[in-house]
Amino acid sequence: MSTAPPAPRGPRSVEVLRAMIARPSGAIGLTLVGLHLLMAVLSPWIVPYDYKAMDATITLAGPSPAHWLGTDHLGRDVLTRMMLGGREALLVTGTATPVALIWGGLLGVYLGLKGGWRDEVAMRLVDAFLALPGILPLLVLITVFGSGGEVLMPTLAFFFGIPVIRVARAAAHEVVARDFVSAARARGHHPLDIVRRELLPNVTDTLLVEGAMRWSWMLLGFSALSFLGFGVSPPKPDWGLMISDARVYMSLAPLGVIAPVIALSTLIIGINLSADALAKTLGLDRSRKAVI
Amino acid sequence: MLALIIRRLALGLVTVWLVSVIIFLGVEALPGDACTAILERDAHGEALEKCREIMGLTTPAFARYMEWSAGLLTGDLGVSANGQERIAELVGYRLRNSLLLAAGALGVGIPLSILLGVVAGLCRDRWPDLLFSTGAILAMTIPEFVAATILILIFAIWLGWVPAIVLTPADAPPLEFFPEFILASTVLTMLMIAHIMRMVRASMIEVMAGDYVQMATLKGVPHWRIVFRHALPNALLPAINVIALTVAWLLGGVVVVEVVFNYPGLGRLLVDAISDRDLPVVQAITMIVAITYVGVNLVADILSLALNPRLRSHQARRT
Numbered sequence: 382m383s384t385a386p387p388a389p390r391g392p393r394s395v396e397v398l399r400a401m402i403a404r405p406s407g408a409i410g411l412t413l414v415g416l417h418l419l420m421a422v423l424s425p426w427i428v429p430y431d432y433k434a435m436d437a438t439i440t441l442a443g444p445s446p447a448h449w450l451g452t453d454h455l456g457r458d459v460l461t462r463m464m465l466g467g468r469e470a471l472l473v474t475g476t477a478t479p480v481a482l483i484w485g486g487l488l489g490v491y492l493g494l495k496g497g498w499r500d501e502v503a504m505r506l507v508d509a510f511l512a513l514p515g516i517l518p519l520l521v522l523i524t525v526f527g528s529g530g531e532v533l534m535p536t537l538a539f540f541f542g543i544p545v546i547r548v549a550r551a552a553a554h555e556v557v558a559r560d561f562v563s564a565a566r567a568r569g570h571h572p573l574d575i576v577r578r579e580l581l582p583n584v585t586d587t588l589l590v591e592g593a594m595r596w597s598w599m600l601l602g603f604s605a606l607s608f609l610g611f612g613v614s615p616p617k618p619d620w621g622l623m624i625s626d627a628r629v630y631m632s633l634a635p636l637g638v639i640a641p642v643i644a645l646s647t648l649i650i651g652i653n654l655s656a657d658a659l660a661k662t663l664g665l666d667r668s669r670k671a672v673i
Numbered sequence: 674m675l676a677l678i679i680r681r682l683a684l685g686l687v688t689v690w691l692v693s694v695i696i697f698l699g700v701e702a703l704p705g706d707a708c709t710a711i712l713e714r715d716a717h718g719e720a721l722e723k724c725r726e727i728m729g730l731t732t733p734a735f736a737r738y739m740e741w742s743a744g745l746l747t748g749d750l751g752v753s754a755n756g757q758e759r760i761a762e763l764v765g766y767r768l769r770n771s772l773l774l775a776a777g778a779l780g781v782g783i784p785l786s787i788l789l790g791v792v793a794g795l796c797r798d799r800w801p802d803l804l805f806s807t808g809a810i811l812a813m814t815i816p817e818f819v820a821a822t823i824l825i826l827i828f829a830i831w832l833g834w835v836p837a838i839v840l841t842p843a844d845a846p847p848l849e850f851f852p853e854f855i856l857a858s859t860v861l862t863m864l865m866i867a868h869i870m871r872m873v874r875a876s877m878i879e880v881m882a883g884d885y886v887q888m889a890t891l892k893g894v895p896h897w898r899i900v901f902r903h904a905l906p907n908a909l910l911p912a913i914n915v916i917a918l919t920v921a922w923l924l925g926g927v928v929v930v931e932v933v934f935n936y937p938g939l940g941r942l943l944v945d946a947i948s949d950r951d952l953p954v955v956q957a958i959t960m961i962v963a964i965t966y967v968g969v970n971l972v973a974d975i976l977s978l979a980l981n982p983r984l985r986s987h988q989a990r991r992t
Contacts, residue, residue, distance in 0.1 A: 508684075509691035512963040516928065517943075521699065524947045524955050601816050605929050608818045609944055621818070628822050628933075632830045639826075642819050653814045 400662045407658025413651025417644075421468045430458040432465050432618045441634040451636045453627055462618035463640045467648060469613050470620065474599045477538040481599075482592040485542035489549025490580050494557055494572060503546070510543045516602050523611045533612065537603065541595050548591045552584040586663040593656035597649050604645055620645040678975055685971045692963040693745065696956055697738050745960060760957045763942065768961065771931070771938035775923050777854065778861035783916060786866040790873025790912075791905065797878055805870060812867035817926045821860045821933040828856060838935040857934040864926060865919050872915040876908040883907075910981050917973030921966045 401407035436456035443451050450459040492500045510518065518540050519533075526532045556562060556579070565575050606612035607621025615622060620641035627637030793802040812820070829837035839853040880886065881904055889899045928940035935941070939958055946954035 505684075505687055505691060506695075508688045509695055509963075512688055512692050512966045513959060517924075517959055517962060520928075520943065520947055521696065521955055521959055524950055524952060597814070604816055605818060608816075609929065609932060611947065624818065624822055628825075631822070631826055635826060635830075638822055642823065646815050646819060649816070650811070650814045653810070 397659070397662055401655070401658040404658045404661065406654045407662070410651045410654025410656075410658055413647050414655055417467060417648045417651065418471070420464055421471050424464040424468065428458075428461040428464050430461045432457065432461050433616050434458070441630055441637070443634065444636060450640050451634055453623070453634070453637050454630050459623075459637050459640050462623055463620070463644050465618045466620040466623055466641055467644060469617060470600060470603050470607070473534050473537065474596060474603055477534050477541065478592055478596045478599055480538035481540075481542035481595060482545055482588055484538070485545025486549040486584070486588045487576075488542075489546040489551075490553040490576055490584060492546070493550040493553025494576060494580060500550075504550075507543055507546055510540070511547075516605055519602065519606060520611065523606070533603065533606070537599055541599050541602075545588070545591060545595065549584060549588060552587040553580050556580055556583045586665060590656060590660045590663060590665050593652065593659055597652040597656065600649055600652065674978070677978055681971055681974050681978075685967045688967050689964055692967075693742055693960060694738075696959055696963075697741065700952060700956065741956075760954055763954065764939065764957065764961070767937060767939045767942050770936065771927055771940065774854070774858055774861065774927060774931070774936065774938060775920070777858035778865055778923065779920065781858070782862040782865040783869065785862070786869035787873050787909065787912070789866065790870040791877055791900070791908070793870065794874040794877025794881065794908070795900065802874070806874070809867035809870050812863050813871075817860060817864060817929045818933050820863060821857070821930055824856055824860060825933070839937065840935070842937065853934070854936075857930055857936050860930050860933075861923060861926060865923060868919045868922070869912060869915055873908060873912050876911045877904065880904045880908045910977060913973050913977045913980070914970075917970050920969045924962050924965060 398411075402411060434457060436452070438456065439448070439452050440454055440456045441452065442448060442456075445451070448458050448460065450463065453459055453462070488503070492503050513521075519536055522536050523532065526536075562575060562579050565579050570578075603612060604619075604621035607619045608625045610622075610625065613619035613622055615626075623641040624638055624645075627634065627641070631638050789805050793805040796802045825837045828834050835856055836853045837856075839857070883904075886899055886904055889903055890896075894903070927938065928943060930936070931938045931940035932944055939961070943955065943958045946958070
């Protein structure tokens with residue numbers, strides 16, 4: 382829990398970032414994430430080929446000077462598709478994570494402060510939603526709505542916000558018992574004022590670490606959905622989809638699988654290492670916390 | 674103690690009931706129903722009316738919920754949307770196969786992960802710890818389908834030791850799933866070990882730093898006896914809940930792994946049902962998973978209450 386004064390946001394975030402880079406896990410993690418973001422932003426201009434361009438004469442070719450990582454079963458350049466393959470995932474999860482964090486965090490803090498029957502009812506609902514593990518609830522919604530980015534973004538934001546409620550509520554509970562909240566209550570502040578001025582600054586750190594972890598899990602979920610064929614629709618390049626397509630021809634062209642596997646793994650490992658460094662920097666060690 | 678168990682049981686039942694309401698209402702509130710899902714573009718006019726009549730969608734929602742949940746209680750899961758098959762029959766063997774896969778993973782995974790966790794905890798910050806912990810982080814961060822694909826590439830294609838996918842039909846006797854079964858359960862075991870091992874390691878370190886361990890050392894109790902007799906039972910208590918959560922995670926992770934290995938379990942049935950937009954089957958499988966999840970967590974809660982008197986008095990004081 383941060384006891385730092387509510388200093389202006391800028392300097393503190395720079396300070397935290399600097400402290401993260403000082404740790405080996407943070408340095409490696411942030412570098413990996415940074416490189417991936419850079420690749421996602423720049424790739425449309427630097428890819429060697431068109432990601433849709435098929436060439437029936439060179440299907441499943443091995444690496445060559447023209448195609449560094451070979452081609453897939455439709456003769457499309459693997460390097461091009463690998464470089465573009467993270468864009469959709471990063472866009473969808475990058476939007477859905479903050480949304481999940483904000484709605485889950487606000488609701489959780491509010492429940493933690495308010496308590497009472499609302500809290501009890503909400504927590505039972507949260508339990509019920511969490512009884513559907515992993516990507517199951519997403520799959521149910523996809524059955525009804527169909528797949529695609531415009532469905533996935535709100536769905537992911539909704540379902541990944543639910544566990545955040547619980548975390549934010551627990552963090553708020555710790556703060557609510559402190560003297561300065563009682564003082565604010567005694568001064569007659571409005572509950573919303575208390576949430577904004579006393580609770581939120583004190584739970585932001587917890588929420589940030591939670592958000593970083595949620596991001597990596599969301600990315601896992603997204604690529605699993607793509608892999609199962611319920612995420613990004615072809616011919617758009619996506620790592621999950623590429624692995625699922627290329628896996629059939631794995632014995633002929635292993636690079637078609639290995640390239641997206643490495644791209645996806647490095648991104649997720651990068652996010653995890655960064656989250657770890659962030660938690661340690663902010664003094665919130667997650668090692669004892671259960672995994673959901 | 675009994676009051677606590679009853680309370681947990683009641684909470685579990687409430688959760689299951691809420692899940693059933695969410696699943697039912699969720700599908701109800703969303704635009705479209707089982708019929709529009711199956712018929713897709715042809716969902717209008719006469720065809721839609723007829724389908725709704727066959728599926729019994731013309732009765733009010735509340736009556737249908739009562740019928741559906743009553744069916745669930747008696748084990749009657751209804752009929753699937755397209756084949757008009759009984760879902761209970763469809764699910765039966767596949768549930769068994771999925772449980773078989775999970776049992777294989779758990780049977781190997783739990784003892785192994787406890788062993789690795791204890792070793793890592795005792796050798797804190799020395800090479801076994803660094804090796805296992807790094808391995809655990811890798812296993813936890815890499816998606817299941819990636820791990821599965823890599824294993825297939827190495828063991829089935831490059832080394833050729835085991836077949837890559839399962840071609841056995843769903844209703845074959847369990848022994849026929851070998852040796853294809855091995856790779857699939859290895860993937861699950863790997864991921865599971867990572868979670869449990871980290872927890873056991875952390876609590877082992879904490880317990881070994883305790884006063885009573887120091888006391889025992891000073892008294893001259895042999896090291897192995899301290900570890901196994903004094904420290905381990907205490908270190909395992911927090912692991913019970915993590916094991917339960919891991920089992921629950923296994924239920925979700927199993928979906929992807931089953932698809933990768935073409936294993937005829939519940940997960941693959943679910944994915945097929947989603948592709949066919951077969952809502953009744955999806956609803957039934959989701960309910961089964963939710964009930965298993967709640968059940969496993971309930972057992973873990975009761976187990977840790979029974980094994981840990983401290984938790985009991987602490988809980989009693991708090992509630």
